[in-house]
Amino acid sequence: MMRDVLLLLLGAHLAYAGTHSLRYFYTAVSGISDFPEFTMVGLVDEGQFMYFDSNIMKAVPKTEWMRQSEGADYWDEETQIGIGIHQTYKVNIQTLKGRFNQTTGVHSFQFMYGCELHDDGTKGGYMQYGYDGEDFLSLDKSSLTWTAANPQAVITKVKWDSTRAETKSETNYLENICIEWLQKYVRYGKDTLERKVSPQVSLLQKDPLSPVTCHTTGFYPSGVTITWQKNGQDHDEDVDLGELIINEDGTFQRASTLNVKPEEWKNNKFSCVVEHQGKTIREILTEDKIKTNYAPFPIGIIIGIVVAVLLLIVIGVAGYKVYQKKKGFKPVNGSDDGSNSSAHTDPKA
Incomplete structure (x- = not known):
């Protein structure tokens, strides 16, 4: 089972097309005592560049080019975002356990979002939630609405669809702000991210x-x-x-x-x-x-x-099959004002 989840996870990570990409994975897990309740991982072009979890309670750089390019203010803000989202996700996962009539066992609530920029200038963005390895909600940018994958998600869909201004803000983040941060990160790590090495x-x-x-x-x-x-x-x-x-x-x-x-x-x-x-x-x-x-x-x-197993542990995925053939991700709230952070806060389910 561990091997299957590992391969599915890596397939999901690495199958996306696009010249450059920026993605975040937020994962909340309950029912595992020796694992962080919440992890937040950022990746540029499939490589991890930042990390936060609820055990260390600190956002840290995972590449030398990030360590050299961003100062204490950036990492302090990322840390505060991680702390805030951790609390929201603790509430969300309990809420969903109630909707699914679950009282015991291991459960996961995951959110992923990001953008990509292609050689020809075209760009894409995606936001998606999953619960216990199954689709939960995904953002439809064209209609500015959320798509519910099951009856338990309809409550959240109705709630979030009522805040159309927020959905517009999220779409703006994906199409503009996320791309700006992606371009900035690519400049930071140009020597690494734009290298070409033959197999x-x-x-x-x-x-x-x-x-x-x-x-x-x-x-x-x-x-x-x-x-x-x-x-x-x-x-x-x-x-x-x-x-x-x-x-x-x-x-x-x-x-x-x-x-x-x-x-x-x-x-x-x-x-x-x-x-x-x-x-x-x-x-x-x-x-x-x-x-x-x-x-x-x-x-x-x-x-x-x-290394792949370590990546699996770091990202904290429990039952990640839902994303094997998906393009998805997103944070559902937060400032889109071009502040020091490229990550997002997240609303309650």
Whole structure:
């Protein structure tokens, strides 16, 4: 189960298109004694740049470029936002437990919001709530209304739809203020966020009878395509494409497994084709190209999985399946006046 949630989470994080993106994840959890009640995580281009939780009660930078670019006033304001939202979310999660007739067990209330800016100047923004791994509410910017995913969410929808001025303010945040902050953060971290690193490609096999995996690692940005060819033709059958995983250094890795018997790939010409940033790398599948791991599992994969697990813990997602194919997020209230913070406060459900 932990592995499934991990892969779904990473898929959700890394599947979004767009040149640059700014996103926030707010998560409240109840029923877990050794886990923070509330976490707030900010990401630029899939990389975490700030963090707050209800145990440390302090917002902290997670990149050197943020540490060097923003002073004490910024982090004090982020801390106050986190403290305020923590209290609101404690109320919200209890309110929703009541609506769903729940008294015990582990429950989560999550809010995500953000924006993205593409090469051609187009931009997008999204706000969405989830409860216990299912859709709850999402913002429809075109109608300035909220969409309820279940009967329990209708009460909140009616309440929030009645404050149209606030919804306009939220839409303005997504379309303008969020973009301004995104551009500022990209300037701060330009050397890191706009770097281009080509992938390292390896063919891996656990033992002579196992499927062969085409493993790519160390690439940035995250967009990579991995396909297989058989005798010069695209081969889509018997192929399992893995999720993107973040490496310790902020680069990415991804793998594609060819599930055919050894005699088939030995009697045909199979190739793994990797495309990244306009560059194509082709590895022809032959026995001498395969790296076996009768010995230790490749260290790059281990590090990536460890970091991914840490990311999962940091974000504090419980039952995150709802977001696997979604584009969503949002804070539902707060100042849109271009103050020192790019995060938002949040209203009661």
